[in-house]
Amino acid sequence: MADKTKQKKKKQKIPRTEMPMQDPKKRISNFNEVPLGYSAQQAVTEASRCLMCKKPKCIEGCPVEIDIKSFIELIREKDFEKAVEKIREKNSLPAICGRVCPQEDQCEKKCILGIKDDPVAIGRLERYLGDLALKKNMKDDKLLVSSQEAQQNAKHKAAIIGSGPAGLACAGELAKLGYKVTIFEALHKPGGVLVYGIPEFRLPKDILQKEIDSLKTLDVEIKLDMVIGKILTIDELFEMGYASVFVASGAGLPYFMDIPGENLNGVYSANEYLTRSNLMKAYEFPACDTPIKKVEKVAVVGGGNVAMDSARTAKRLGAKHVYLVYRRSEKEMPARDEEIEHAKEEGIEFMLLTNPIEIKGKDGWVEKIRVIKMELGEPDASGRRRPVPVKGSEHDLDVDVVVMAIGQGPNPLLLSATPELKLNKWGTIEADTETGKTNKKGVFAGGDIVTGAATVILAMGAGKKAAHAMDAYMKSGVW
Numbered sequence: 189m190a191d192k193t194k195q196k197k198k199k200q201k202i203p204r205t206e207m208p209m210q211d212p213k214k215r216i217s218n219f220n221e222v223p224l225g226y227s228a229q230q231a232v233t234e235a236s237r238c239l240m241c242k243k244p245k246c247i248e249g250c251p252v253e254i255d256i257k258s259f260i261e262l263i264r265e266k267d268f269e270k271a272v273e274k275i276r277e278k279n280s281l282p283a284i285c286g287r288v289c290p291q292e293d294q295c296e297k298k299c300i301l302g303i304k305d306d307p308v309a310i311g312r313l314e315r316y317l318g319d320l321a322l323k324k325n326m327k328d329d330k331l332l333v334s335s336q337e338a339q340q341n342a343k344h345k346a347a348i349i350g351s352g353p354a355g356l357a358c359a360g361e362l363a364k365l366g367y368k369v370t371i372f373e374a375l376h377k378p379g380g381v382l383v384y385g386i387p388e389f390r391l392p393k394d395i396l397q398k399e400i401d402s403l404k405t406l407d408v409e410i411k412l413d414m415v416i417g418k419i420l421t422i423d424e425l426f427e428m429g430y431a432s433v434f435v436a437s438g439a440g441l442p443y444f445m446d447i448p449g450e451n452l453n454g455v456y457s458a459n460e461y462l463t464r465s466n467l468m469k470a471y472e473f474p475a476c477d478t479p480i481k482k483v484e485k486v487a488v489v490g491g492g493n494v495a496m497d498s499a500r501t502a503k504r505l506g507a508k509h510v511y512l513v514y515r516r517s518e519k520e521m522p523a524r525d526e527e528i529e530h531a532k533e534e535g536i537e538f539m540l541l542t543n544p545i546e547i548k549g550k551d552g553w554v555e556k557i558r559v560i561k562m563e564l565g566e567p568d569a570s571g572r573r574r575p576v577p578v579k580g581s582e583h584d585l586d587v588d589v590v591v592m593a594i595g596q597g598p599n600p601l602l603l604s605a606t607p608e609l610k611l612n613k614w615g616t617i618e619a620d621t622e623t624g625k626t627n628k629k630g631v632f633a634g635g636d637i638v639t640g641a642a643t644v645i646l647a648m649g650a651g652k653k654a655a656h657a658m659d660a661y662m663k664s665g666v667w
Contacts, residue, residue, distance in 0.1 A: 204306035205234035212533040216503050219388040219471060222530060223287075223312075228268070231316045235263040238308050241300050246310060249298035251649035254278040256295055256310055263313060272321045275314060276328050280360045281353070281399050281648065283322055284382065286315025287391050289645045290524050322398045329405055331364055338366025344662045347372060347430040349416045349602065352380025353644045354635025355436035356403060357651030358658075363406035365659050370430075372414040377467060380438055381636070382644070384467040385459070387497050389504070390527075393466075417602035422631060432630045432658045435617060436651060437602050439636035443595045445489070449547030450592070454481055454554035458490070458498045458593035465501050480505065483588035487511045487557050489544055490593030491521040496528065498591045499536045510536050511585060515543040515562050515575040543575065545582065547590055556584045598637050606631075616640055624654030625661075632658055 208224040215222055226234065244257040254275055262271035275282050291297075291311035299307035321328075331338050346362050348355045351373040359369045377383050379396050404410070414420065422433055442457030444450050461480070464470040470480035486502040488495050491514035502510045512531065514521065517540050521528060532538070539559070546558040561581035564573035598616050603609060610618045610627040617626055617633040624632035634650030636642060 202233070202237045204237070204309055205230050205312075207309070207312055212530075212535075215389065216534050219504055221392050222389050223315075225319060226312055226316045228266075228316075231263055231313055232266060234309050234313060235260045237301060238264070239301055245298035245300060246295040246308075249295040250278075251294065251643075251645045252278045252652060254295075254314075259317065260308065260310075260313060263317070268317065268320055269324075269326065272317050272326055275317050276321070279314075279645075279648070280328055280402075281318070281356065282314050283318025283395050284353070284391065284399055285645050285648070286311050286313075286318050287395075288382075288386060290643055292525060294643075294645065318399075319395070322395065322402075327405060328360075328402055329364075331366065332361070333365055341366035341659070341662070342368060344368065344431040345370065345429055346658060346662070347425045347433045348436060349422075349433065350374075350380055350436035350438055350635070350637075351378040351400075351410060352382060352436060352438050352635060352647065354438075354637075354647035354651040354654075355380065355434065356400065357648035358434045358436060358634070358655045359408045359651075360403050360406065361652050361655035362658065363403070363408050365655070367659075367662070368407070368409075370409045370411060372416050372420070372425075373410060373412050374415045374437075375467065376412050378410050378412065380436075381440075384463040385494065385497070387462065387466055387501050389500065390497065415601065417605035421605050422602075422628075423606075426630065431662045432632065434624065434651070434654050434658060435602070435626075435631065435633040435637055436635045436647070437599065437637050439596045439598050439616070439641045441597045441599045442592065443597060444592055445544060445594065447544060447546055449549060449554075452547055452549040452554050453552050454483075454549075454588060455547060455590045455592065457596075458488075458494045458591055459596060461498055461591050462494070462501065465505070471501075471505055481589055482506050484508045485511075485587045486589045486591065487513050487544075487585060487587045488591045488593055489513045490595075491516065491523060492593065492595075493523045493527055495591075495593035496523045496531050496536075498593050500531055500534055502589070502591070503534055503536065507589075511539050511587070512536050513539045513542050513544060513557070513559060515541065516572060517541060517564065520564075520572045539585075541575070543577070544590075548584070554588060554590055555586070557587050557590055558582060558584050596641055614640060620657075622653060623657035624650060625657060630661065632661075 238260045246256045259271045259274040295310045296307040345368045348371040442459045464480045468478035469476035470478040486507045488499040541562045548556040561578040562575040565576045568574040619633040624634040632654040635647035
């Protein structure tokens with residue numbers, strides 16, 4: 189017993205293995221990934237910090253219930269291939285989740301080591317295994333059922349609307365059950381928010397493409413430029429022989445503040461700004477013929493990860509001054525701590541407790557943004573303290589571009605084409621949290637189209653749950 193206590197104390201003294209990073213002064217002039225990843229030895233060193241708890245709390249913090257203790261133990265033993273197999277039992281996209289999931293609020297938050305010390309860097313270890321699997325071209329094609337059952341399931345077709353994290357997870361799970369799966373994607377590239385919303389410096393597109401290509405080895409068909417709700421309706425998918433449909437179309441409709449001047453040239457939604465850069469490579473203009481306004485002064489309104497992505501993108505596009513305008517304090521910011529830290533390192537200028545009230549222009553173009561100072565009052569419905577304007581604190585800020593990054597909701601195109609789908613008060617689809625089942629027969633839904641904008645791993649969890657509910661539904665024969 190005394191030996192075990194000594195062993196635990198020894199592990200607590202091992203410092204968290206730092207992630208190698210691009211130098212801030214260099215990275216603001218390129219779109220290359222900022223964190224460079226662990227080496228094999230760094231991964232083993234970090235894995236050795238794990239206490240190997242009898243009842244690991246970290247698993248409770250994972251929305252898809254990855255067996256974290258087991259894959260970390262396998263890393264410690266340098267059995268990397270088995271570690272990859274273990275993590276893929278629950279997560280088919282570890283290279284993506286290891287990069288963009290908020291581990292500090294999920295698995296790492298529950299880490300027992302984190303009570304008195306820094307938690308084990310679970311996300312960084314996950315990323316290491318995901319990258320290793322892609323580098324070695326390790327297939328993720330093990331069936332979840334017997335070959336006989338898979339042959340029976342192959343008689344049925346399932347349609348997935350949207351190729352974001354929920355759609356990809358659902359498709360992969362159904363394919364491993366033997367079903368014929370087709371993903372219908374509205375854009376010209378698959379990946380949903382992963383491809384249009386997250387910049388290269390956080391999620392390289394070649395990593396995303398390799399993860400998607402691994403799905404294709406399971407015979408998942410992906411049809412691009414297919415806007416469901418316009419080109420085809422859900423009812424028409426049923427008429428085409430699909431036994432069930434999973435709606436994973438995300439939340440891509442941007443919100444605005446409804447303040448004067450938002451219609452001026454030079455005002456972007458974060459969706460448009462990031463889509464032009466990420467998906468359409470505007471930062472390579474004129475090599476890629478997608479224009480984006482490159483200016484010296486940019487204001488980004490918001491405090492979430494999308495706001496950080498927009499601000500850091502503006503810096504890389506050449507802006508000398510990028511102001512992050514947020515109406516609360518840093519403590520209330522919903523962005524990941526890591527993203528806030530990286531933004532500060534890159535010279536983003538935080539204007540906290542500040543709120544826009546007007547955008548001013550000249551000759552139809554943005555010239556200034558008028559803001560007012562705020563102070564925090566009592567908590568609102570979100571649990572955060574409500575920002576209250578400070579009278580007489582209005583002032584102007586010279587800017588050439590304003591990016592609104594204050595959230596987004598469901599695109600109404602699909603929903604208006606399927607009026608019988610029941611929506612909740614926020615305008616998202618009402619679906620069972622455990623199964624994704626909607627009020628329309630054979631239709632399931634998950635991800636941001638149900639929850640509103642949330643995390644990648646939560647969307648994936650919803651996709652996996654829906655896949656198993658769809659499996660039960662298609663086996664029932666009641667359709």
